Amino acid sequence: MSEQEILLSVKDLKIEGRSDETWNPIINGASFDLRKGEVLGMIGESGAGKSTVGLASMGFTRDGCRISGGSVVFDGIDLVTADAATKRSLLGKRIAYVAQSAAASFNPAHRIIDQHTEAPTQHGVYSKSESEEDAMDLYNRLRLPNPEEIGFRYPHQVSGGQLQRAMTAMAMSCRPDLIIFDEPTTALDVTTQIEVLASIRDIVEQFNTAAIYITHDLAVVAQMADRIKVLLRGDEVEESETRSMLSNPKEEYTKSLWAVRSFQRDLKAPVAINSTPVVSVQNVSAAYGKVPVLHDISFDIHPGRTVAVVGESGSGKSTAARCITGLLPPTKGVIQFDGENLPLDYRQRNRGQLRQAQMIYQMADTALNPRKKIGEIIGRPVEFYMGLKGAEKRKRVEQLLEQIELEPSQYIDRLPSELSGGQKQRVGIARSLAAEPKFIICDEVTSALDQLVAEGILRLLADLQDTLGLSYMFITHDLATVKSIADEVVVMKEGKVIEQGPKVEMFQPPHHPYTDLLLSSVPEMDPDWLTNLLDERGVDNIGDAASAKI
Amino acid sequence: MFPLEPTFFNIVVTLIGYGLALAGAGFLFRLVGRKVTNNKPYFRDMPGGVAIGFAIGAFAIAWVVYTYIQAQLAEGPAANKYFFFLVAVHGIIIFAVAAYIFRFLGRLIGTEGTKKAFRQMPVTAAFGIMIIVLYAIVSIFAGVIAPYGQEEIVGNANVVPGGDPAMGGDPAYLLGTDQIGRDILSRLIYGAQNTVGIAFVTTCLAFLIGTTFGFLAAVKGGWMDQICSRTVDALMAIPQLIFALLLMTIATAWAGTNNVLVMVYMVIIIAVLDSTRVFRLSRAVGINIVVMDYIEAAKLRGETLPYLIFKEILPNAYAPLLAEFGLRFCFVFLTIASLSFLGIGIKPPLADWGTMVRDLSGFLNYAQFLPLNAALPLMAAGAIALLTVGVNFLVDWMLHRSSGLKE
Numbered sequence: 001m002s003e004q005e006i007l008l009s010v011k012d013l014k015i016e017g018r019s020d021e022t023w024n025p026i027i028n029g030a031s032f033d034l035r036k037g038e039v040l041g042m043i044g045e046s047g048a049g050k051s052t053v054g055l056a057s058m059g060f061t062r063d064g065c066r067i068s069g070g071s072v073v074f075d076g077i078d079l080v081t082a083d084a085a086t087k088r089s090l091l092g093k094r095i096a097y098v099a100q101s102a103a104a105s106f107n108p109a110h111r112i113i114d115q116h117t118e119a120p121t122q123h124g125v126y127s128k129s130e131s132e133e134d135a136m137d138l139y140n141r142l143r144l145p146n147p148e149e150i151g152f153r154y155p156h157q158v159s160g161g162q163l164q165r166a167m168t169a170m171a172m173s174c175r176p177d178l179i180i181f182d183e184p185t186t187a188l189d190v191t192t193q194i195e196v197l198a199s200i201r202d203i204v205e206q207f208n209t210a211a212i213y214i215t216h217d218l219a220v221v222a223q224m225a226d227r228i229k230v231l232l233r234g235d236e237v238e239e240s241e242t243r244s245m246l247s248n249p250k251e252e253y254t255k256s257l258w259a260v261r262s263f264q265r266d267l268k269a270p271v272a273i274n275s276t277p278v279v280s281v282q283n284v285s286a287a288y289g290k291v292p293v294l295h296d297i298s299f300d301i302h303p304g305r306t307v308a309v310v311g312e313s314g315s316g317k318s319t320a321a322r323c324i325t326g327l328l329p330p331t332k333g334v335i336q337f338d339g340e341n342l343p344l345d346y347r348q349r350n351r352g353q354l355r356q357a358q359m360i361y362q363m364a365d366t367a368l369n370p371r372k373k374i375g376e377i378i379g380r381p382v383e384f385y386m387g388l389k390g391a392e393k394r395k396r397v398e399q400l401l402e403q404i405e406l407e408p409s410q411y412i413d414r415l416p417s418e419l420s421g422g423q424k425q426r427v428g429i430a431r432s433l434a435a436e437p438k439f440i441i442c443d444e445v446t447s448a449l450d451q452l453v454a455e456g457i458l459r460l461l462a463d464l465q466d467t468l469g470l471s472y473m474f475i476t477h478d479l480a481t482v483k484s485i486a487d488e489v490v491v492m493k494e495g496k497v498i499e500q501g502p503k504v505e506m507f508q509p510p511h512h513p514y515t516d517l518l519l520s521s522v523p524e525m526d527p528d529w530l531t532n533l534l535d536e537r538g539v540d541n542i543g544d545a546a547s548a549k550i
Numbered sequence: 551m552f553p554l555e556p557t558f559f560n561i562v563v564t565l566i567g568y569g570l571a572l573a574g575a576g577f578l579f580r581l582v583g584r585k586v587t588n589n590k591p592y593f594r595d596m597p598g599g600v601a602i603g604f605a606i607g608a609f610a611i612a613w614v615v616y617t618y619i620q621a622q623l624a625e626g627p628a629a630n631k632y633f634f635f636l637v638a639v640h641g642i643i644i645f646a647v648a649a650y651i652f653r654f655l656g657r658l659i660g661t662e663g664t665k666k667a668f669r670q671m672p673v674t675a676a677f678g679i680m681i682i683v684l685y686a687i688v689s690i691f692a693g694v695i696a697p698y699g700q701e702e703i704v705g706n707a708n709v710v711p712g713g714d715p716a717m718g719g720d721p722a723y724l725l726g727t728d729q730i731g732r733d734i735l736s737r738l739i740y741g742a743q744n745t746v747g748i749a750f751v752t753t754c755l756a757f758l759i760g761t762t763f764g765f766l767a768a769v770k771g772g773w774m775d776q777i778c779s780r781t782v783d784a785l786m787a788i789p790q791l792i793f794a795l796l797l798m799t800i801a802t803a804w805a806g807t808n809n810v811l812v813m814v815y816m817v818i819i820i821a822v823l824d825s826t827r828v829f830r831l832s833r834a835v836g837i838n839i840v841v842m843d844y845i846e847a848a849k850l851r852g853e854t855l856p857y858l859i860f861k862e863i864l865p866n867a868y869a870p871l872l873a874e875f876g877l878r879f880c881f882v883f884l885t886i887a888s889l890s891f892l893g894i895g896i897k898p899p900l901a902d903w904g905t906m907v908r909d910l911s912g913f914l915n916y917a918q919f920l921p922l923n924a925a926l927p928l929m930a931a932g933a934i935a936l937l938t939v940g941v942n943f944l945v946d947w948m949l950h951r952s953s954g955l956k957e
Binding site for chain 1: 591594595669670842843844846847849850851852853862865866868
């Protein structure tokens with residue numbers, strides 16, 4: 001690889017962003033070289049500046065940002081000082097970009113193939129019909145089902161994983177020398193992620209394209225990159241070959257990133273046979289309008305236990321939670337709380353019943369009213385359920401803030417927008433604790449957070465369970481989270497419970513075939529993992545899995 | 551402007567000639583800019599349209615300066631045709647300087663929050679705030695400021711404005727008197743109180759009705775939403791001014807000679823008709839807020855409907871509603887003025903700008919000989935226009951801020 005010529009050379013790149021009427025540094029000097037056909041992985045927490053560096057590699061900055069120093073030399077042209085016409089002739093043709101959310105990046109009003117052919121015809125690389133033929137060829141290489149036909153659909157008519165691959169094909173349409181992938185698989189399920197990863201890796205190899213792969217998932221970057229660069233708050237931490245980086249990280253920060261997944265709870269004794277479950281879901285079926293979503297599901301959650309509900313998106317995990325809370329009354333079945341039947345509709349439940357079951361949401365941004373102060377958000381359930389007012393209420397709110405490890409005097413008068421993602425999620429936890437419930441539903445509470453922050457939230461939830469004796473229903477698609485926090489596991493697919501039991505049993509063979517697929521799809525830190533897995537499954541298998549998803 | 555005989559052909563040729571000259575000037579400007587600044591990105595990446603825009607702007611400024619010099623040089627009857635031009639130029643300069651000073655003062659005086667707001671605002675927004683404050687002061691203290699009462703007949707009818715006895719004016723009545731001898735300046739000042747006050751009350755009522763039903767439709771959905779939305783559709787299907795005229799005719803018949811009752815009916819009619827627009831906005835905003843997780847959390851807590859609407863939804867809808875309030879206020883204000891102009895709004899002898907425009911509109915005929923007299927109906931109209939422009943400038947800035955855009 002090293003004898004290839006250098007394609008992109010970034011030297012001492014500095015970027016500033018404008019806020020509060022001053023320019024503040026975002027990137028304090030990033031440097032790297034990229035050779036032809038090489039893949040550079042770029043990792044770091046959110047806010048580390050990964051995407052900013054990625055975009056700046058195309059000579060582009062977001063609104064309100066500017067490149068204040070350094071150079072980005074692509075094939076002899078400095079993109080920082082190049083004029084607009086030169087950049088236009090390069091972008092899309094020789095440098096392409098794949099965004100995180102393909103669903104948000106495609107124009108929903110045009111067919112996929114019309115968007116695909118736009119760049120090649122604009123740049124005069126191909127005629128429209130040549131480009132369409134080429135698109136079908138690319139769809140085939142990316143193992144999309146029905147490559148002849150799929151391009152003529154609209155973006156909403158294909159699945160998320162397929163759309164992400166269509167976007168990769170679009171980036172490939174002019175056979176660029178460099179592609180920047182900005183978290184292309186973050187929004188996908190583990191089973192879909194594998195398909196996208198494998199096809200991206202293949203196509204980059206086939207055309208000897210250089211790539212910058214931005215992600216926060218170490219296991220993913222280990223599969224894709226030749227070299228890895230670690231960023232922290234706009235500073236470079238270290239950069240080296242993938243294998244040496246994985247086996248022998250030098251800096252403390254990198255080591256802490258590597259060690260994140262080590263959190264593991266102690267095993268608990270098996271549930272006593274005659275114990276009454278806190279929540280018991282019995283033979284529940286539910287439907288949105290006339291579309292059935294849940295088919296006869298049953299599971300129990302015992303006091304002081306964590307039941308993890310896992311499955312892909314669309315498997316009915318969150319719908320099960322909506323049935324328990326009463327937002328979606330089941331069409332059939334019973335939901336019991338402490339052995340008593342609950343009214344199925346939340347409007348018919350009394351305050352005591354509502355208080356006992358609380359919920360923590362995935363997106364803390366939308367779960368907290370942006371116009372209310374933290375003290376008001378947590379104070380409302382205290383006042384509403386406990387009837388505390390004035391100084392008593394404030395005291396209780398301060399107590400709750402201490403419980404979630406936020407300094408009360410500092411945070412009580414802030415607005416949610418003045419908090420970080422992890423802190424917002426903690427406030428969400430405090431709001432549900434304020435009701436003094438027995439049972440909390442955690443709906444993907446860590447999936448929007450960075451790994452280090454997510455681990456802190458998991459530890460907090462575990463501590464709270466130990467001190468307050470709470471029961472959790474933990475909805476997630478991340479099996480690493482399941483491994484660290486769950487006592488029991490329920491696997492769901494297409495609205496049915498496929499398998500359930502204690503965690504220890506679930507993670508040991510024999511598995512149900514679907515559980516096996518889920519477990520084996522979780523990326524591991526071993527750089528050879530994807531290659532081995534693909535060999536094991538056979539490439540055709542993945543194509544089948546993709547076509548089965550339509 | 552046309553050096554040739556004004557035939558159709560010549561006009562077309564002249565226009566094309568001007569266009570080409572402007573385009574040439576624009577490209578020349580960009581070329582010189584590139585040479586002088588040694589290819590700075592600003593000139594290097596400037597689109598042709600922007601360059602031509604600069605040329606057009608320069609041409610417009612040059613024309614204004616040329617005409618201004620002409621106006622200063624003209625004397626006697628020849629100066630009359632430049633009267634309104636001069637008023638416009640002086641008005642814009644005075645208001646711009648005043649707004650600039652107002653913003654400067656705002657940055658020095660007040661709390662940290664207001665100082666910061668004044669530091670960030672463009673001068674147009676400062677102008678808007680200044681105008682609104684000015685109107686508020688005038689309408690609240692109309693009784694103190696105005697030299698005479700609004701219904702008071704103080705002297706001879708049709709005294710010429712200007713206060714110059716040689717021209718037939720009277721220094722006691724700066725803007726002269728109207729056809730039955732009331733002081734026009736006092737009536738303009740009282741008009742602020744009547745027109746602005748009634749418009750404000752009407753807008754508030756429209757918002758009370760519109761937001762309540764809009765949020766109710768958003769939260770409840772289903773049949774509640776259907777009933778409210780279809781009623782609003784039906785109301786909106788009829789042209790607003792025509793509908794208002796129709797209803798006002800009926801209301802006037804009901805109220806008989808009771809002028810206060812007519813005004814109450816007018817406020818209610820305009821408020822209901824305008825609340826349909828408010829309803830649509832608040833329903834659309836409300837629907838986006840209702841799907842948020844914090845609303846779900848509040849519902850699951852067992853909160854009541856009023857709490858949901860006023861404590862959870864309303865605070866998040868302030869920005870678009872406030873912006874709409876500004877715009878809606880202008881429309882209500884114009885509707886009232888139009889109704890008064892048509893003779894069925896605010897009843898005389900109460901002073902009102904719409905009525906004043908109609909009553910004084912005869913003076914427009916004297917524009918060539920007595921431009922100051924002709925300006926009288928335009929003063930009432932200008933008072934309406936100034937407030938509308940000011941409110942819109944302020945609303946633009948608020949929308950800009952709430953949408954989180956950066957310049």
